[in-house]
Amino acid sequence: MTRTAAICGVGYTPFTRDSGASVLRLAVEACDAAVADAGLDPADVDGVATFSLNSDSTPAVAVASSLGVTESKVLLDVQMGGQAPCYLTGLVARLIECGEIETAVVYRAMNGRSESRVGGMAFPGEGALYRYPIGYGGYASYVAMWATRFLHETGQGPDDLWSVVERQSAAAATNPRAIRPGGVTRDGYFDSPFVVEPFRKWDCTAEVDGACAVVLTTLERARDLRWQPVVVKASAYSAHSQSGTDIGDHLAWSDYSRNYTSWLRDRLFGAAGLTPADIDVAEIYDCFTSTVLIGLEGLGFCGRGESGAFLREGGPLAVNTHGGLLYEGYLHGMNTVTEAVLQLQGRAGANQCAAHATAVVTSGALMDGSALILASE
Amino acid sequence: MPEPTEPTAAARRFENAYFADGLAQHRLVVKRCTACEHAQFPALPRCPACGSWELRDDEIRTSGDVYSWIRINREELVTDDAADLLPLVVVTVDLDDGVRLFGRYAPGGTPAIGERVAGTFVERRGATDLVFERAAR
Numbered sequence: 001m002t003r004t005a006a007i008c009g010v011g012y013t014p015f016t017r018d019s020g021a022s023v024l025r026l027a028v029e030a031c032d033a034a035v036a037d038a039g040l041d042p043a044d045v046d047g048v049a050t051f052s053l054n055s056d057s058t059p060a061v062a063v064a065s066s067l068g069v070t071e072s073k074v075l076l077d078v079q080m081g082g083q084a085p086c087y088l089t090g091l092v093a094r095l096i097e098c099g100e101i102e103t104a105v106v107y108r109a110m111n112g113r114s115e116s117r118v119g120g121m122a123f124p125g126e127g128a129l130y131r132y133p134i135g136y137g138g139y140a141s142y143v144a145m146w147a148t149r150f151l152h153e154t155g156q157g158p159d160d161l162w163s164v165v166e167r168q169s170a171a172a173a174t175n176p177r178a179i180r181p182g183g184v185t186r187d188g189y190f191d192s193p194f195v196v197e198p199f200r201k202w203d204c205t206a207e208v209d210g211a212c213a214v215v216l217t218t219l220e221r222a223r224d225l226r227w228q229p230v231v232v233k234a235s236a237y238s239a240h241s242q243s244g245t246d247i248g249d250h251l252a253w254s255d256y257s258r259n260y261t262s263w264l265r266d267r268l269f270g271a272a273g274l275t276p277a278d279i280d281v282a283e284i285y286d287c288f289t290s291t292v293l294i295g296l297e298g299l300g301f302c303g304r305g306e307s308g309a310f311l312r313e314g315g316p317l318a319v320n321t322h323g324g325l326l327y328e329g330y331l332h333g334m335n336t337v338t339e340a341v342l343q344l345q346g347r348a349g350a351n352q353c354a355a356h357a358t359a360v361v362t363s364g365a366l367m368d369g370s371a372l373i374l375a376s377e
Numbered sequence: 378m379p380e381p382t383e384p385t386a387a388a389r390r391f392e393n394a395y396f397a398d399g400l401a402q403h404r405l406v407v408k409r410c411t412a413c414e415h416a417q418f419p420a421l422p423r424c425p426a427c428g429s430w431e432l433r434d435d436e437i438r439t440s441g442d443v444y445s446w447i448r449i450n451r452e453e454l455v456t457d458d459a460a461d462l463l464p465l466v467v468v469t470v471d472l473d474d475g476v477r478l479f480g481r482y483a484p485g486g487t488p489a490i491g492e493r494v495a496g497t498f499v500e501r502r503g504a505t506d507l508v509f510e511r512a513a514r
């Protein structure tokens with residue numbers, strides 16, 4: 001008998017600028033909330049998965065112990081940034097499908113504002129000495145380097161970055177979780193100075209303290225739980241040829257105008273038996289505005305060079321309905337997955353989309369990353 | 378931002394030591410595969426194109442074309458010892474000898490994609506930086 005995995009609950013802590021709590025406390029609060037949201041008990045959990053960057057989080061074993069998990073059959077700690085949420089969710093779904101585990105929690109927890117700010121983080125590795133000695137530091141700088149090339153090659157520009165800000169900051173205005181008030185005006189955008197050209201502050205995500213989590217179990221079990229099951233239809237990760245030697249090493253990557261979304265697209269949609277036209281909701285990883293444009297084009301939601309216009313036209317595809325990481329807050333993309341789940345379950349509040357049967361979610365900005373196709377049952 | 382001291386120091390000791398050593402001598406050096414002539418930064422322990430472990434130091438030209446560029450305006454985005462360089466323009470250059478490299482761009486200038494550049498070696502705080510500026514085509 002084939003088993004199918006489904007997401008059955010989500011949990012959040014508030015997103016703040018100074019949590020005043022340990023990362024472990026945040027993690028446990030979010031995981032406990034997710035388990036309760038599903039209508040499950042911590043004793044049902046037998047797998048915990050998470051990710052961290054430069055030791056900025058708390059390990060899965062600590063969360064399993066604090067939650068009161070009776071026996072963990074899988075604990076996964078991966079050293080990754082925003083490439084991880086879809087990747088881990090997909091891996092855990094496969095583990096459930098093959099019978100290794102029954103029910104698992106995937107979380108991201110961090111004091112990303114008050115303690116470990118990724119914006120000022122140096123990434124060790126082989127590539128480090130080609131960047132830091134000349135002052136080329138900061139993840140924003142690397143994504144900006146790609147953005148300059150992407151906009152040039154695709155014939156786009158500042159107006160196309162603004163289109164991301166316009167749409168997502170409007171969504172944030174009606175999202176009670178959002179750390180930024182939203183509602184950025186065109187003048188407010190263009191009058192703000194460059195942080196790292198071509199990015200202004202409104203193109204850059206807002207780091208936060210907080211945690212969020214999803215719970216997965218078998219579809220069969222999920223049918224008896226509180227919410228409509230969200231089936232993990234497909235998952236894919238890609239680190240294409242010469243993805244570098246650390247998270248910031250893009251020296252040997254040949255094409256800054258295409259990221260992992262271009263490389264995993266066919267596998268992702270093929271595995272789900274769907275096409276971009278079948279998708280209602282796209283939650284595209286957006287540490288910076290340019291990654292939304294690159295992602296929409298890479299996944300084939302629009303043609304090359306058409307992503308800015310695609311957003312302005314406001315077609316049927318819902319994009320970054322919570323305001324994205326840019327405006328809700330930067331939980332390294334775990335909150336991109338949870339937002340997709342809330343949309344598919346019809347409980348996204350003021351920002352609920354009318355059509356919400358299928359969603360694509362992505363995780364990651366540059367060389368490597370992952371994606372999911374989710375569907376409500 | 379903090380310096381990635383330990384890992385950088387480690388990387389500098391082994392396969393990648395040749396790079397900073399070369400800059401200190403005002404030479405741009407790449408590890409090139411003796412079997413297939415492939416070269417890339419950073420140096421990997423063996424050639425990713427053909428699998429050969431036989432790599433040689435190869436001094437290459439600093440000339441190339443700007444592939445992309447940025448201008449960093451904020452202190453938290455540069456390493457601690459580069460704050461006095463702000464605003465800092467960094468270019469990604471496709472060098473004529475077949476490798477891509479990051480470098481500083483001449484202070485005060487604004488590069489363009491496709492622009493012809495050449496590098497000069499500039500001493501700064503005990504190390505040598507490669508600084509690119511516009512060159513004749």
Ligand SMILES: [Zn+2]
Nearest residue numbers: 410413424427
């Ligand atoms: Zn070779």
